[in-house]
Amino acid sequence: MSYTLRGRIESRLGAAVPALALAVALQRWWAIELVALMLALGLVLDLCVYHRLLPYQPGWAALPLGALELGLTWSAMRAAGIGAPLGWALALYGVAWASGQLCAHAVFPRLRLEYAEAGGELGRAGVVTAAAVAVTLVGGLGAAYAVRPPTVHLHGVVQGPIVVTRSERLTGGVVRGGIVVHASHVRIDHVTVVGGEYGIDVEHADHVMLDHVRVVRVSLDGIRALDAGVMVHDCSISAPSGPFVTGVLISYSMGRPMSMVSGCTIAGTREGIATHSSMVNVMGNHVVDTTVRGILLGEMSMDMASGNTVEGARGIGIVCMDHSTCEIEHNTVAAARVDGDEDPTRHGVAIEAFFYAEAKVAHNTVVASPGGVRAFDNSLITR
């Protein structure tokens, strides 16, 4: 199809109606923001790139252009700090892309006979639709801006503990004594927490995002989520002040949205990342020198651990235990150390299933870990 510039813009805005309707139905600001972002990027590409480079756009071009726009949208979403869950963000993009194809190839040509020869222009209906989409988006974004959670900027060192009881963003600074979150839709980023029992303690809340937080010298857990849905990205937990510290602990959160721990670096704790009765995606983390286990997926959890690196764990690198169901793939476990002579389950086992657990294991790299990959006590490892 040879689009005119106006045709590209009208077609894009017209085809955005289903995605926009879904975003409105979701009743989440991030959804509106994401659709606005997709459209803004698309319009910039239409104006600056596509119109010039594609005088004729064959049908197959929808695939590479769709992949390009997905990548750009994802990057822009991260850069803009839009807290959309990955699954929903992909679903929303998928709906937008699919409806774009459906509209361009079936709906618009059906509704407007001249659609193709008019270069994608939709006529009066197109102007009205484009205006309606623009008004909805501007209105939605305006409303989102007006009711957005307040941002609290921390400067210098603040004496805690800080208790968060409303939806807000907490950013920057150093907090002594920990942060307690008792509200949903909270975002904490670029904060350093020093001391306290728990670095950041999230209880009975969901849609909590912890991004680029650093926790040092805590005595129990670096980050604890209890009955909560959290997204933890790019955290750093180190220098524990006692022998019982877990880096990230997510427990009893099965009734909450799935949690994610990704890109974190955890060093010297008792356990690096531990889950109990939760659904957690543990991916791309670096866990070093733990004294009991590197990563624990336990107590009837349904977890995935992928792309993690566990180094120098005493006893066990990654364990799936206690009736849990786990997928453990593409991890690297190196130098798991033997912990005493008595207990074979702690003989430097790189990946372990223990006590009625089921672990699906694939594409992992195990280096210098004498216990290898093993199942104990009525557990099952499948490859």
Add this chain to the structure above:
Amino acid sequence: MCPAERCAIVGSGLAALAAFATLRHGGVQAEEIVVFGTQADPTEPFRARARAIRQRRMRSESDGHLAAPAWPGLALRDGRPGALLQTIASRYHPPVDLFLRHAEEVRRRSGWDRSFVERRVERVAAAGDGFEVDGDGLFRHVLVATGHPGHALPEQLAGDPRVVHAYEPHEYASRVAIVGAGMAAATEWLNALAAGAEVVSIRRREPVRRPLNVPRPLFSKRGLAAFHASSPERRAALLRELSTPSYPPGREWDEPLVHAEAEGRFRVEAAPNGAEQIVCATGFVQGYRNDPLLARLQAEHGLAARDRWIVLAPDSTVPELTDDRRTLALAGVAAQWAFPAADTVAGAKYAARAFLRHVCRTR
């Protein structure tokens, strides 16, 4: 829905059927449309030509059908998953049989037969708020789609008993000269080779390889805007250039020729020499002057013309005879001044849609 008003379509080929189906889709009742033509079956002229050159695939793509909306296209009707994949890559060319079956369905569903009147129209003349068609009544809106005026044959071959036009029924002798370098000629090369003949291609220039009759941008507003904005001289020059023979690129065309060339069964020469049979794949005579109806229309109303084309507005209407009350439009090859690919299905639908806009607006 359009309020009722009498319309006439002069001509009864594919362009006429496209126009009729479009009017019906736009809400014009079949009883309000009169189709004047010489054959009740609008597919017959095309069917005969396709049969003569043994054409199996259309040059057009999935949306090259005669129903008013482009969707669903023929690839979807084809039913093969491969057809849909091919259409994504702009490589789907529907089978001629499928195209004709669908055209038959369009004819039946649109009520064509109720509107058809068998008559060769000699004269269309402006009268009052409309037009008289051979003195028959007053039609506010008339679309002339009379098609190609006749087969073209090179003068130097006139009277040669070996000559047959590609679009006339024929078999192949053992040594065949094929004159021309367009789609029909290329099809005939392959046909004659498949029949075991030795083929000599007679052509003045190397054929242009183009997927469709004209470059793709010229099928839509983006390319047409520049075309419509160009000067009459430039436009006529471009149309002449676009009318040079072409056929699509692709292995299915090239490989049989390469093999035959290697076997000494295919070559290019300047003259037929000792060929037993000469197939003239030289298309049609060109220009409105060869169409008695159009020539008379132009002369009687003093319509502007340039080279071999009647000058049309971008929407295929005749500017001197179209206003808020009435419409005279051309479709098919005679409408190239408005749409360079007017002699294709896409061109027929371009004119038809524009005609519908006038019909509905001026009612």
